[in-house]
Amino acid sequence: MASLRASGTDEEYEEREQLLQDIHDMVDAANPRKQSSKDEKAKNLERRESNGEQIRDAAMTTMKKRTSDFVDEDDFGLLNPNKKQARVGSNRMTETASVVSTLVDMLAKANEVKADEAQAQHKSNELAQQKLELEEKRYRIVGDGITVNATRKRFDDLMTAFHEITMAALRASGTEEEYEEREQLLQDIHDLNERRETNGEMIRDAAMSTMKRKMIEADEVDWSEEATRNKKQSRSSSQRLTEAGVVVASLVEMMSKANEKKLELEERRYELDKAEREARFALDRRGREAQLEFFQGTLEVLKSLAAKQ
Structure with missing residues (x-):
C-alpha cells in the first residue's frame, strides 16, 4: 500500500475496496430477502393447496346435499307438490349465496397472493438496479x-x-x-x-x-559402440569409400534432374506469364479503343446538336 500511495493509485484501491464492500453488503442483504421470498412462496403454495382442498370439500358437500335434497324432494313431492317448489327455491338461494361467498374469499386470497408477488418483484428490481450501479462503478474503475x-x-x-x-x-x-x-x-x-x-x-x-541421466547413458552407449566400430573401420574402409562414391554420384544425378525440372517449370511459368501479359494488354487496348470510339461518337452527336441549334 505504501508503494501504491507513492504511485498515486491509493484512491483507486480505496474505491475498489468500497466496491467490493458494496457487493458483499448487497449479497448479505439479498440472502434474507431470498429466504423470505422462498418462505412466502411456500406459504402461498400451502395456502393455494388448502384453498383447493376447501373448495373440493365444499363441492363434495354441496353435491351430497343436492343428492340428499333431490331424494328428499322426490319423496316429499309425491305427497305435497306446492311445498316442494318452495323448498327448492330456498335451497337454490342458499346455494347461490354460498357460492358467491366462496368466490369472494377466493378473489381476496388471489389478490393477497398477487400483492406478495408484486412486492417480491419490486425487491428483485431493486437488487437488479443495485447490481447495475455496481457494474457501472466497476466499469469506471477498470474500463474496457x-x-x-x-x-x-x-x-x-x-x-x-x-x-x-x-x-x-x-x-x-x-x-x-x-x-x-x-x-x-x-x-x-x-x-x-x-x-x-x-x-x-x-x-x-x-x-x-x-x-541428464539419459544423456549420460547415451554417451556411455555411444562410447562402447564407437570402440567396437573402431575395430571394424580398418576392414570396411574400402567398402565404405565405394558406397560413399555411389551415394555421391546418385545425389549429383538427383540434383541435376531436380535442377532440370526446376528450369523447365521456370520456363513454363515465364511463358504463361508472357501469354497472360499479352492477353491483358490486348484486352486493355480493345477497351481503350472502344472508349475512344465512344468519346468520338459523343463529340459528333454534340457537334450535330450544336449545329442544329
Whole structure:
C-alpha cells in the first residue's frame, strides 16, 4: 500500500475496496430477502393447496346435499307438490349465496397472493438496479481494456495490499471475525499459487535430472559402440569409400534432374506469364479503343446538336 500511495493509485484501491464492500453488503442483504421470498412462496403454495382442498370439500358437500335434497324432494313431492317448489327455491338461494361467498374469499386470497408477488418483484428490481450501479462503478474503475496480464497484476497487487494493511486494520477495528471467511479464501488462493510454483520447480528439476541421466547413458552407449566400430573401420574402409562414391554420384544425378525440372517449370511459368501479359494488354487496348470510339461518337452527336441549334 505504501508503494501504491507513492504511485498515486491509493484512491483507486480505496474505491475498489468500497466496491467490493458494496457487493458483499448487497449479497448479505439479498440472502434474507431470498429466504423470505422462498418462505412466502411456500406459504402461498400451502395456502393455494388448502384453498383447493376447501373448495373440493365444499363441492363434495354441496353435491351430497343436492343428492340428499333431490331424494328428499322426490319423496316429499309425491305427497305435497306446492311445498316442494318452495323448498327448492330456498335451497337454490342458499346455494347461490354460498357460492358467491366462496368466490369472494377466493378473489381476496388471489389478490393477497398477487400483492406478495408484486412486492417480491419490486425487491428483485431493486437488487437488479443495485447490481447495475455496481457494474457501472466497476466499469469506471477498470474500463474496457481488460487483459490477462493486467488482471493478474491487479490481483497480485490486491493480494499484497491485503496481506500488508487490510488485516491489521480489521484487527484494530475489532471486525476480524466478519472477515475470517474472506481471509481464509484469499489464504487458500495464496497457498495454491505458492504450491503451483513449487510444483513447477519440482517438475522442472525432475525433467532436467531425467534428461541428464539419459544423456549420460547415451554417451556411455555411444562410447562402447564407437570402440567396437573402431575395430571394424580398418576392414570396411574400402567398402565404405565405394558406397560413399555411389551415394555421391546418385545425389549429383538427383540434383541435376531436380535442377532440370526446376528450369523447365521456370520456363513454363515465364511463358504463361508472357501469354497472360499479352492477353491483358490486348484486352486493355480493345477497351481503350472502344472508349475512344465512344468519346468520338459523343463529340459528333454534340457537334450535330450544336449545329442544329
